[in-house]
Amino acid sequence: MPDKRPTPGPRFTALVQALPAAVPFVGPDTMERQAGKPFRVRLGANENSFGPSPLAVRAMQDAVSGVWKYGDGESHDLRAALSDHLDVPMENLLVGEGIDGLLGVLVRMMIEPGDRVVTSAGAYPTFNYHVTGHGGELVTCAYVEDREDPAALFAAARESGAKLVYLANPDNPMGTWHDGPALEAALNDLPAGATLVLDEAYIEFAPKGTAPRIDPEDGRVIRMRTFSKTYGLAGARIGYAIAPAHVIAAFHKLRNHFGVNRLAQAGALAALKDQAHLDWVVDQVARARDRLAAIAADEGLRALPSAANFVAIDCGGERGSDGKMLAHRVLAALNRRGVFVRMPFVAPQDRCIRVTCGAPEDLDLFARELTPALAEARAEHGA
Amino acid sequence: MPDKRPTPGPRFTALVQALPAAVPFVGPDTMERQAGKPFRVRLGANENSFGPSPLAVRAMQDAVSGVWKYGDGESHDLRAALSDHLDVPMENLLVGEGIDGLLGVLVRMMIEPGDRVVTSAGAYPTFNYHVTGHGGELVTCAYVEDREDPAALFAAARESGAKLVYLANPDNPMGTWHDGPALEAALNDLPAGATLVLDEAYIEFAPKGTAPRIDPEDGRVIRMRTFSKTYGLAGARIGYAIAPAHVIAAFHKLRNHFGVNRLAQAGALAALKDQAHLDWVVDQVARARDRLAAIAADEGLRALPSAANFVAIDCGGERGSDGKMLAHRVLAALNRRGVFVRMPFVAPQDRCIRVTCGAPEDLDLFARELTPALAEARAEHGA
Secondary structure, three states, rough: OOOOOOOOOOOOOOOHHHHHOOOOOOOOOHHHHHHHHOOOOOOOOOOOOOOOHHHHHHHHHHHHHHOOOOOOOOOOOHHHHHHHHHHHOHHHHEEEHHHHHHHHHHHHOOOOOEEEEEEEEEOOOHHHHHHHHOEEEEEEEEEOEOOHHHHHHHHHHHOOOEEEEEEEOOOOOOOOOOOEEEEHHHHHHOOOOEEEEEOOOOOOOOOOOOOOOOOOOOOOOOEEEOOOOOOOOOOOOEEEEOHHHHHHHHHHHHOOOOOHHHHHHHHHHHHHHOOOHHHHHHHHHHHHHHHHHHHHHHOOOEEEOOOOOOOEOOOOOOOOOOOOHHHHHHHHHHHHOOOOOOOOOOOHHHEEEEEOOHHHHHHHHHHHHHHHHHHHHHHHHHH | OOOOOHHHHOOOOOHHHHOOOOOOOOOOOHHHHHOOOOOOOOOOOOOOOOOOOHHHHHHHHHHHHHHOOOOOOOHHHHHHHHHHHHHOHHHHEEEOOHHHHHHHHHHHHHHHHHHHEEEEEOOOOHHHHHHOOOOOOEEEEEEEEEEOOOOHHHHHHHHHHOEEEEEOOOOOOOOOOOOOOHHHHHHHHOOOOEEEEEOOHHHHHOOOOOOOOOOOOOOOOOEEOOOOOOOOOHHOOOEEEEEEHHHHHHHHHOOOOOOOHHHHHHHHHHHOOOOHHHHHHHHHHHHHHHHHHHHHHHHOEEEEEOOOEEEEEOOOOOOOOOOEEHHHHHHHHHHOOOEOOOOOOOOOOEEEEEEEEEOHHHHHHHHHHHHHHHHHHHHHHHH
């Protein structure tokens, strides 16, 4: 073995040296390893336990025999099908490794150290992670009545000279939303020089008319969509961006051209073609939202209206003597009981737990465990 | 629809604005669409047409039912298995979205505009793409007798103050290699402040002793390995890095934590456990190398010795009156005949075509088409 030398290793950039060792989320698999046992039910990652279309399952299983081949670097067939489905030209569509991957490239395209980026306090942590990872400075606006506030976001962009504004519609973690015409109107106040990243990961769950009508060539907006949620393919890592052709061209300068896996392309294509399954999922999720509202009400708690596949349940805004929210204790008690849910990170949203719309039997289990978890949490909270 | 405004769209970084619209490769699927017909045989992307272990196929098919869940962000089980297999601590292992994805993060960790990076003229274009994409300046060294030249690379790193040196062993596109002890000795001349990226994508095809023995905590080296080649999972997008723990920690600051897809993790884990299949693939590839050498010899051409799953066939170094190499014409004639092969990009390696070690029937077809393709190419070349 060669002699070890006293060199300290790679010369990292100053930015990387200064970055904290942060992950946007601790994943459920990691939490299970830490707990030494698996969760009994997985309602914390807004995954779709109704699953993908059986046609997508079959397409992926069939595609495995060809997994020795790289995937198509242009995701051509999927883009063609999306183009038909959305009535958006192919040149305005880019398929990438989920919204997380696409957001990473987008931030890299635009953000250098010191550039400002506006988002809501408590919105998607992975977007913030990418911004911070490129040295961007986050400017945050408060939620208003548990909704993101486009007017405030765009005003903050004007004031700070931000290059990028993030808005999720429907919102995660609260599930709230704006209707399309309201967003179209708000867009007129987006300052010149600021681009809106409109994260529509949950859009198919929302009422018709929630998606604003925006010309794909409108240079003010980059939309992000995914097959992870309504289409049930989170583990496949595939999503897409809708943006002006010259913006898609900029993505092509940076993206990992052969990064989208072959099975995901096959699965997404088949899933897109089974809109009947999608409708069924959307219906099941709507029922689950109602069920979660009823479960909450049974415990004297209020579920927020949601247009996504999860529901925020308000556990009350009073902190205990140790400064912790009741929601925090409820979440911990549920997790201890094998029920994986999450909670918003930032006040005042952190009075809620966020519960994914699972299958009926998942929600049965949640309901069964919520009662004792709440009792434990309330006892601690009063102590 | 809101009024369109005359804004030009996103404010890209100066670097992105200056980057050319380049892709590292035009993929075979794109070439097929351009030609309007599929290739009859796919011998251009160094894919493994012997395919993955049947156990990996089954594991991936079984995993499809769970694709609604995100993958484990730590790829824990795969890293544990790799740790056992390689006798490398888990903290020195990082699983990522193939070597391409890992190289992207690595370059981002280290390279800022103006930083120097040393590689061989004609080595892996995707690495160069990442370097250029971060504003790095490439310094290149010539191949010597169709091999990368570690001494020259390390001397160039010293002279240029490079942060990063790229070396593939075995090399792509030539298939040549250095033995492990030679590299271990050469490493002593790697200058302080330069880090070697040792790309071992093809290492399992190479003779025993080709992989240098390097302590995983040796700060001079970051090794890259993949499941795309010997393990036959190119379409799944999964590979790994071996590096000091503090370097892995730096990757964690930037990487897309939930980017490795769930099916790939399942497939790679099963593939790793089927070393008998790997041995069979390696044996088949060795036979294919011999067969390709014989096919070349039958045409009066020489195949270079290779330690990878492809063979460079020397078509001669004389340019035609139009400046083109015979290899270029042979490649075009083969592609027209539905045989997908590639060629090195840079002189003097561009006197060769590069042919992947396919299954016997693939090579039968290659042999059948090479004769007329060569005849066409030679006629053009002399014209």
